[in-house]
Amino acid sequence: xxxxxxxxxxxxxxxxxxxxxxxxxxxxxxxxxxxxxxxxxxxxxxxxxxxxxxxxxxxxxxxxxxxxxxxxxxxxxxxxxxxxxxxxxxxxxxxxxxxxxxxxxxxxxxxxxxxxxxxxxxxxxxxxxxxxxxxxxxxxxxxxxxxxxxxxxxxxxxxxxxxxxxxxxxxxxxxxxxxxxxxxxxxxxxxxxxxxxxxxxxxxxxxxxxxxxxxxxxxxxxxxxxxxxxxxxxxxxxxxxxxxxxxxxxxxxxxxxxxxxxxxxxxxxxxxxxxxxxxxxxxxxxxxxxxxxxxxxxxxxxxxxxxxxxxxxxxxxxxxxxxxxxxxxxxxxxxxxxxxxxxxxxxxxxxxxxxxxxxxxxxxxxxxxxxxxxxxxxxxxxxxxxxxxxxxxxxxxxxxxxxxxxxxxxxxxxxxxxxxxxxxxxxxxxxxxxxxxxxxxxxx
Amino acid sequence: xxxxxxxxxxxxxxxxxxxxxxxxxxxxxxxxxxxxxxxxxxxxxxxxxxxxxxxxxxxxxxxxxxxxxxxxxxxxxxxxxxxxxxxxxxxxxxxxxxxxxxxxxxxxxxxxxxxxxxxxxxxxxxxxxxxxxxxxxxxxxxxxxxxxxxxxxxxxxxxxxxxxxxxxxxxxxxxxxxxxxxxxxxxxxxxxxxxxxxxxxxxxxxxxxxxxxxxxxxxxxxxxxxxxxxxxxxxxxxxxxxxxxxxxxxxxxxxxxxxxxxxxxxxxxxxxxxxxxxxxxxxxxxxxxxxxxxx
Numbered sequence: 001x002x003x004x005x006x007x008x009x010x011x012x013x014x015x016x017x018x019x020x021x022x023x024x025x026x027x028x029x030x031x032x033x034x035x036x037x038x039x040x041x042x043x044x045x046x047x048x049x050x051x052x053x054x055x056x057x058x059x060x061x062x063x064x065x066x067x068x069x070x071x072x073x074x075x076x077x078x079x080x081x082x083x084x085x086x087x088x089x090x091x092x093x094x095x096x097x098x099x100x101x102x103x104x105x106x107x108x109x110x111x112x113x114x115x116x117x118x119x120x121x122x123x124x125x126x127x128x129x130x131x132x133x134x135x136x137x138x139x140x141x142x143x144x145x146x147x148x149x150x151x152x153x154x155x156x157x158x159x160x161x162x163x164x165x166x167x168x169x170x171x172x173x174x175x176x177x178x179x180x181x182x183x184x185x186x187x188x189x190x191x192x193x194x195x196x197x198x199x200x201x202x203x204x205x206x207x208x209x210x211x212x213x214x215x216x217x218x219x220x221x222x223x224x225x226x227x228x229x230x231x232x233x234x235x236x237x238x239x240x241x242x243x244x245x246x247x248x249x250x251x252x253x254x255x256x257x258x259x260x261x262x263x264x265x266x267x268x269x270x271x272x273x274x275x276x277x278x279x280x281x282x283x284x285x286x287x288x289x290x291x292x293x294x295x296x297x298x299x300x301x302x303x304x305x306x307x308x309x310x311x312x313x314x315x316x317x318x319x320x321x322x323x324x325x326x327x328x329x330x331x332x333x334x335x336x337x338x339x340x341x342x343x344x345x346x347x348x349x350x351x352x353x354x355x356x357x358x359x360x361x362x363x364x365x366x367x368x369x370x371x372x373x374x375x376x377x378x379x380x381x382x383x384x385x386x387x388x389x390x391x392x393x394x395x396x397x398x399x400x401x402x403x404x405x406x407x408x409x410x411x412x413x414x415x416x417x418x419x420x421x422x423x424x425x426x427x428x429x430x431x432x433x434x435x436x437x438x439x440x441x442x443x444x
Numbered sequence: 445x446x447x448x449x450x451x452x453x454x455x456x457x458x459x460x461x462x463x464x465x466x467x468x469x470x471x472x473x474x475x476x477x478x479x480x481x482x483x484x485x486x487x488x489x490x491x492x493x494x495x496x497x498x499x500x501x502x503x504x505x506x507x508x509x510x511x512x513x514x515x516x517x518x519x520x521x522x523x524x525x526x527x528x529x530x531x532x533x534x535x536x537x538x539x540x541x542x543x544x545x546x547x548x549x550x551x552x553x554x555x556x557x558x559x560x561x562x563x564x565x566x567x568x569x570x571x572x573x574x575x576x577x578x579x580x581x582x583x584x585x586x587x588x589x590x591x592x593x594x595x596x597x598x599x600x601x602x603x604x605x606x607x608x609x610x611x612x613x614x615x616x617x618x619x620x621x622x623x624x625x626x627x628x629x630x631x632x633x634x635x636x637x638x639x640x641x642x643x644x645x646x647x648x649x650x651x652x653x654x655x656x657x658x659x660x661x662x663x664x665x666x667x668x669x670x671x672x673x674x675x676x677x678x679x680x681x682x683x684x685x686x687x688x689x690x691x692x693x694x695x696x697x698x699x700x701x702x703x704x705x706x707x708x709x710x711x712x713x714x715x716x717x718x719x720x721x722x723x724x725x726x727x728x729x730x731x732x733x734x735x736x737x738x739x
Binding site: 196207208 | 693695700706710714724725727728
């Protein structure tokens with residue numbers, strides 16, 4: 001079988017697995033949509049009544065909106081690091097999972113910054129960021145870095161899709177509407193697998209995969225510098241940028257594993273997303289968990305040993321079970337050890353345990369971001385006097401929780417919508433690998 | 445027989461109940477009413493009142509209490525108006541400069557502030573007796589220094605203005621968030637006192653400063669103020685506003701260049717990649733055209 005025929009066959013095989021929405025799929029989509037509607041209601045409430053409807057007050061000016069922002073930007077690393085690095089290293093087994101990783105990147109970079117806009121309030125003044133922003137401020141660096149990162153992520157995803165769009169354009173078996181066919185025709189950029197086209201596309205992909213890695217590192221470093229360059233306990237640390245980067249890759253990899261499990265299970269992709277993929281990515285997760293644990297230990301040991309009064313105030317809040325102790329130990333120990341045990345011990349290592357380990361890692365990483373932001377803001381340098389307790393201590397309101405749920409629902413909905421317009425498995429790449437295998441077996 | 449017995453029992457019960465109610469009824473508290481008089485620089489007379497009471501050894505401010513302000517002399521009482529206390533038990537009553545207030549034979553105003561009381565508090569009143577004081581600020585000519593002179597006078601029994609001696613006067617200049625004191629003098633026999641205006645104190649950008657002179661809480665005259673614009677102060681030179689924004693900035697040059705180099709580097713590659721996609725498109729179109737032509 002020649003290459004185009006094989007590719008078309010694979011395309012039909014993949015698309016037909018999930019093209020018709022199941023009842024469960026429809027129910028899930030409606031559920032996510034309803035959550036999104038409720039989140040829109042919460043946002044309207046916040047816009048009309050102001051930030052008073054949130055738990056943020058004079059001291060804790062950043063709440064779970066900021067936690068969500070860091071979390072979503074963090075998980076975007078799945079595409080940047082996994083896809084980018086594995087592409088540069090020409091790792092063949094990456095092919096069935098890179099599309100999922102790239103989609104996670106694009107969707108999370110779209111959703112993450114929305115939380116910052118929601119947190120800022122007064123969206124009518126959004127252009128002031130560009131007209132009155134200071135180049136000296138890490139917040140402006142973050143705006144510039146994220147916009148660049150988003151553009152590059154979209155371009156990277158698009159480049160990886162060109163060959164699949166060409167296949168979809170030429171496909172005669174699948175029922176494709178006129179609109180979608182037009183959409184595929186335009187986006188396929190007249191790709192007909194000419195040697196020169198192949199050369200250009202490979203060059204473009206190599207450039208983008210090389211570019212997206214430092215960009216991703218820069219985005220999260222800038223994000224860490226927003227905290228690190230502020231002289232506050234728990235933030236003012238030189239290792240904050242690499243710590244943030246490692247934490248981001250760790251959570252991004254964990255989300256990738258969860259997404260792989262979800263697509264494998266509900267979109268019947270068992271033939272493509274194999275156990276070995278979970279084991280390989282699980283090994284990456286194991287290394288990252290160990291690295292993240294090392295950074296956490298190093299950070300808190302240094303601060304605790306230094307015994308600087310203001311720093312200790314935050315550290316003791318984190319260590320104390322009557323304050324944030326339970327959450328801290330959960331994030332620092334359970335969040336590191338469970339993924340390490342499930343991915344490290346051979347007799348425990350299987351698809352489900354690796355996924356469970358990833359779920360634990362994702363939840364603990366969200367908690368960790370909360371512990372970075374809130375306890376520090378609850379510990380001002382000047383003593384708290386004549387302050388209402390709700391002004392000094394932060395509790396997220398229903399508006400914030402609803403918008404958080406809305407963000408997660410939108411993330412899932414975007415996935416469901418995206419796969420309507422792009423194959424979840426990079427069919428052209430898979431066909432190429434199969435063809436190579438066939439050729440080798442024929443030769444042998 | 446029974447009815448006859450019930451009547452005296454009812455009468456006794458009523459009497460006992462009334463007695464108990466009277467015995468246990470709380471005593472009315474007499475509140476404390478404090479008041480001050482101030483003549484503002486624009487001539488407005490302001491009476492500030494504070495109404496509070498001591499309940500269980502605690503000072504409690506009485507809010508929403510209606511107060512009546514009147515002026516009295518030998519001929520009678522003239523109602524000037526009313527005011528209501530705020531959450532902190534304070535009320536302010538202003539009498540505009542043109543409004544005539546009855547004076548007594550000695551030329552004094554007698555303001556009576558009265559609180560009518562309620563179920564908890566007794567009626568109470570406060571009397572403030574003050575004489576109107578007149579202050580004028582001038583700037584006598586001198587060679588190198590700037591002097592601010594205040595002349596203080598009051599009306600005598602015959603209604604004629606005469607200078608007032610030995611009155612302490614405070615000299616201020618108005619700043620953004622309050623008054624800055626630059627002198628404190630007593631009036632001499634001619635009712636004059638002088639203070640030197642410090643040249644180092646800047647005015648606004650046009651060199652205007654507002655000079656305020658005050659007699660503070662005098663037992664005969666209350667608090668009296670006067671103000672005047674002084675136009676020869678050192679003009680304020682504002683620091684140039686910091687430039688902000690991406691296109692116009694005061695940021696260190698190394699930072700601007702780093703940002704530009706990084707952004708240029710990234711976007712150059714992005715544009716190059718977009719160029720490659722365009723070339724892919726062109727190559728495809730050309731090849732298709734060639735195929736059609738051949739066919």
